[in-house]
Amino acid sequence: MPQIKPGARLRSAVCATEVMVVAVPKDAEVELSCGGAPMLDVGAEPTGDPPSPDFAGGTQLGKRYVDEAGTFEVLCTKPGDGSLSAAGAALTIKGAKPLPASD
Amino acid sequence: MNVMMLLDMARSGHGDRVALVSGGERLTYAELFAAAGRGAALLRDSGARHAALLDESSPALPVLLFASSWAGMPFVPLNYRLAAGELDALLARVEPAHLVRGAEGRRNFLLHALGDAETTQAEWGMDPDEIAVLLFTSGTTGPPKAALLRHQHLVSYILGSVEFGAAGEDEATLVSVPPYHIAGIASILSSVYAGRRLVQLPAFDADAWLHLARNEAVTHAFVVPTMLARIIDALGDARDAELPRLRALAYGGGKMPQPVIERAMRLLPNTDFTNAYGLTETSSTISVLTPDDHREAAASEDPALRRRLVSVGQPLPLVEVEIRDEDGKPAPCGARGEIHVRGEQVSGEYLGGGSQLLADGFFPTRDAGSLDEAGYLFLDGRIDDVIVRGGENMSPGEIEDVLLAHPAVADCAVIGVPDEQWGEAVAAVVVPRHEVDPNAQRDELRDQLREWVRERLRSSRVPERIEFRDELPYNETGKLLRRVVREQLAAST
Numbered sequence: 001m002p003q004i005k006p007g008a009r010l011r012s013a014v015c016a017t018e019v020m021v022v023a024v025p026k027d028a029e030v031e032l033s034c035g036g037a038p039m040l041d042v043g044a045e046p047t048g049d050p051p052s053p054d055f056a057g058g059t060q061l062g063k064r065y066v067d068e069a070g071t072f073e074v075l076c077t078k079p080g081d082g083s084l085s086a087a088g089a090a091l092t093i094k095g096a097k098p099l100p101a102s103d
Numbered sequence: 104m105n106v107m108m109l110l111d112m113a114r115s116g117h118g119d120r121v122a123l124v125s126g127g128e129r130l131t132y133a134e135l136f137a138a139a140g141r142g143a144a145l146l147r148d149s150g151a152r153h154a155a156l157l158d159e160s161s162p163a164l165p166v167l168l169f170a171s172s173w174a175g176m177p178f179v180p181l182n183y184r185l186a187a188g189e190l191d192a193l194l195a196r197v198e199p200a201h202l203v204r205g206a207e208g209r210r211n212f213l214l215h216a217l218g219d220a221e222t223t224q225a226e227w228g229m230d231p232d233e234i235a236v237l238l239f240t241s242g243t244t245g246p247p248k249a250a251l252l253r254h255q256h257l258v259s260y261i262l263g264s265v266e267f268g269a270a271g272e273d274e275a276t277l278v279s280v281p282p283y284h285i286a287g288i289a290s291i292l293s294s295v296y297a298g299r300r301l302v303q304l305p306a307f308d309a310d311a312w313l314h315l316a317r318n319e320a321v322t323h324a325f326v327v328p329t330m331l332a333r334i335i336d337a338l339g340d341a342r343d344a345e346l347p348r349l350r351a352l353a354y355g356g357g358k359m360p361q362p363v364i365e366r367a368m369r370l371l372p373n374t375d376f377t378n379a380y381g382l383t384e385t386s387s388t389i390s391v392l393t394p395d396d397h398r399e400a401a402a403s404e405d406p407a408l409r410r411r412l413v414s415v416g417q418p419l420p421l422v423e424v425e426i427r428d429e430d431g432k433p434a435p436c437g438a439r440g441e442i443h444v445r446g447e448q449v450s451g452e453y454l455g456g457g458s459q460l461l462a463d464g465f466f467p468t469r470d471a472g473s474l475d476e477a478g479y480l481f482l483d484g485r486i487d488d489v490i491v492r493g494g495e496n497m498s499p500g501e502i503e504d505v506l507l508a509h510p511a512v513a514d515c516a517v518i519g520v521p522d523e524q525w526g527e528a529v530a531a532v533v534v535p536r537h538e539v540d541p542n543a544q545r546d547e548l549r550d551q552l553r554e555w556v557r558e559r560l561r562s563s564r565v566p567e568r569i570e571f572r573d574e575l576p577y578n579e580t581g582k583l584l585r586r587v588v589r590e591q592l593a594a595s596t
């Protein structure tokens with residue numbers, strides 16, 4: 001299991017998805033999965049297996065995904081066919097807070 | 104983390120969109136990415152440790168910014184208005200540097216980066232602590248400080264303030280601040296991540312700005328207050344002056360005079376105005392006065408609400424702002440104190456000077472200001488009395504030193520005075536060594552002193568106003584009371 005801390009980059013074992021960790025709850029063990037399989041360090045080789053049908057909704061480039069508590073957050077830097085989950089619970093897309101362009 | 108990650112995502116998400124318009128040149132995000140790869144190979148082969156740009160805005164600016172991040176070396180945009188001696192001193196601090204200098208350097212660099220040269224085979228580093236950008240600030244005393252921004256600061260700023268790919272295909276932002284201004288750097292990263300076409304105006308001129316805004320169907324823009332004053336002067340009250348496509352106009356980098364923003368809102372009623380406050384050391388914007396804030400304040404009869412038109416708004420969601428007094432304690436609501444800021448985008452670090460963050464993570468900005476009951480931030484000059492003229496920060500001490508070297512000057516104080524055109528103008532109060540007769544002799548000495556400063560510093564440093572006094576106000580410990588000088592000058596206007 002790769003280390004999950006802000007800035008860490010992970011890849012899916014079963015699809016093209018890559019994420020960067022944005023926020024992690026303090027002192028919490030997070031097991032992040034994509035397509036139902038634990039995510040790997042970005043440099044690791046994927047298994048080549050397909051995503052689990054239960055976690056095959058796909059990821060979208062540039063979206064942020066959060067857990068139910070909103071304390072764990074990742075940014076999708078490469079999209080894929082699997083969908084993200086932490087400890088078995090699906091992550092959801094975080095709503096964007098619109099800010100005016102300032103530069 | 105690396106700012107290259109932002110460009111890589113843009114290339115994947117909207118690679119075929121036009122990323123940059125500069126003169127006749129157009130680059131898509133995919134082309135910008137490829138150019139950065141060729142630029143990175145060039146930088147790696149050069150043996151340099153920094154990539155410096157001494158030039159006005161051109162396609163070389165974003166290409167070199169990303170190329171240096173890819174190659175793992177800090178990008179150093181330099182002020183091309185500096186005198187030769189000042190520039191050499193700065194360059195000596197970033198040696199060995201690969202310098203792209205002037206029109207010829209730009210041409211050569213772009214021939215390589217936009218040609219068919221080999222792209223780098225190496226991946227960019229993802230160490231968030233690597234230095235992305237070095238920007239020389241004017242500093243308050245002594246030589247300019249090199250503020251350093253690490254990848255984590257710039258990436259945090261973008262992730263915290265911009266939604267990926269949120270810009271519509273028609274959106275274009277017009278940028279006319281120079282490359283060595285933090286807004287010039289931040290605008291590249293923001294627009295790449297949002298997918299908003301960046302339109303460069305290398306040398307600001309109000310008519311050129313209006314021409315480009317109309318020709319390129321510009322929807323967004325960032326200007327410093329001095330530019331906005333000139334734009335609305337050029338717009339005049341003519342009906343054909345409208346900019347129907349200009350949806351959003353952000354401004355910052357200096358104090359906005361209330362008459363200027365009020366007139367701008369009247370002339371462009373369909374444009375959203377945003378006041379953005381930030382520092383080089385905070386990776387650009389930390390607080391914004393939103394378009395709704397502008398409209399509410401302008402429509403209000405309540406003086407307290409109306410005054411918000413000259414506030415810099417409220418902090419960004421991931422940024423904390425506090426006002427602290429001279430003892431470092433939180434200042435009460437409405438009281439003037441030093442603005443402190445904390446957040447992941449805040450660097451507060453200088454090359455060779457270490458981190459200036461306090462133990463609690465707050466950065467003392469040296470800017471003075473106050474917060475109202477609703478948390479709106481009002482700026483009130485600099486703790487160190489730096490003069491901000493047309494977005495350019497200048498140290499009074501630098502000008503005072505030059506004036507004091509003149510044989511006819513016994514003592515002097517230089518301060519900034521409010522100026523509708525420049526935000527602030529340079530004023531000098533001089534104690535002559537010998538009595539100077541009124542009128543003719545005084546005017547003669549004024550001319551001499553202006554020429555004296557012009558020969559030794561940049562023309563922007565030449566005092567617009569020079570007054571003569573028998574003595575300057577000092578406190579008991581010999582400290583010049585600039586506040587009293589300022590009051591005396593205001594009283595004699």
